[in-house]
Amino acid sequence: MDHDLGPDPADGCVRRLVPLDPQNAVDLGAAFAAISPWADYPYPASALAAYFAKAEPAAPRYQIMAGDSIAGVAGLRGDWLRGPYLQFLGVLPHHQGHGLGAAVLAWFERTARDTGQRNLWVAASDFNAAAIRFYERNGFAECARLDGLVADGRTEILLRKRLI
Numbered sequence: 001m002d003h004d005l006g007p008d009p010a011d012g013c014v015r016r017l018v019p020l021d022p023q024n025a026v027d028l029g030a031a032f033a034a035i036s037p038w039a040d041y042p043y044p045a046s047a048l049a050a051y052f053a054k055a056e057p058a059a060p061r062y063q064i065m066a067g068d069s070i071a072g073v074a075g076l077r078g079d080w081l082r083g084p085y086l087q088f089l090g091v092l093p094h095h096q097g098h099g100l101g102a103a104v105l106a107w108f109e110r111t112a113r114d115t116g117q118r119n120l121w122v123a124a125s126d127f128n129a130a131a132i133r134f135y136e137r138n139g140f141a142e143c144a145r146l147d148g149l150v151a152d153g154r155t156e157i158l159l160r161k162r163l164i
């Protein structure tokens with residue numbers, strides 16, 4: 001099912017979430033493996049492609065569409081901890097800084113509120129200052145540091161937004 005993210009306020013371009021077509025998994029895996037934070041681990045393109053291609057009804061993956069272009073990927077995990085977890089959020093470099101990430105978070109919050117959820121959850125690597133600032137500006141607050149969650153010597157920051 002598609003989800004409307006509202007038009008781009010700058011140019012009216014239609015923005016949507018569309019179920020991720022597994023045929024795009026390899027290209028998207030390569031695109032995200034080449035940029036931070038995945039390039040810093042490093043996190044292989046094949047592992048990202050496998051995640052994008054996998055069908056999990058409780059954890060839908062979406063292509064973020066800006067007009068006819070694939071601008072990024074959002075991956076959710078349904079009822080995670082009294083609310084959903086945004087497992088993956090990536091906007092491709094050319095599309096960053098135009099409000100798409102914020103539009104995805106607004107949709108994420110709207111759908112959670114509609115079903116009476118208490119919390120929204122996201123995580124970011126501790127070195128990913130831009131993402132942490134982005135989440136904080138959108139109302140999330142750090143609630144845990146998870147050492148070694150993804151890789152030895154790395155720390156992930158778990159952030160929560162309370163809805164109630």
Ligand SMILES: CC(C)(COP(=O)(O)OP(=O)(O)OC[C@H]1O[C@@H](n2cnc3c(N)ncnc32)[C@H](O)[C@@H]1OP(=O)(O)O)[C@@H](O)C(=O)NCCC(=O)NCCS
Pocket residue numbers: 010036037089090091092095096097098099100101102103123124125128130131133134137
């Ligand atoms: C972090 C990320 C998801 C944000 O997505 P985005 O679409 O670039 O986010 P937005 O455009 O909504 O906001 C980014 C910044 O652009 C600015 N901005 C928003 N709308 C804008 C617009 N129309 N024009 C210019 N700037 C704008 C905001 O002030 C914001 O600043 P902030 O990050 O300091 O809060 C994206 O940059 C990304 O994918 N980064 C790489 C992967 C990553 O770190 N993922 C998240 C953690 S794993």
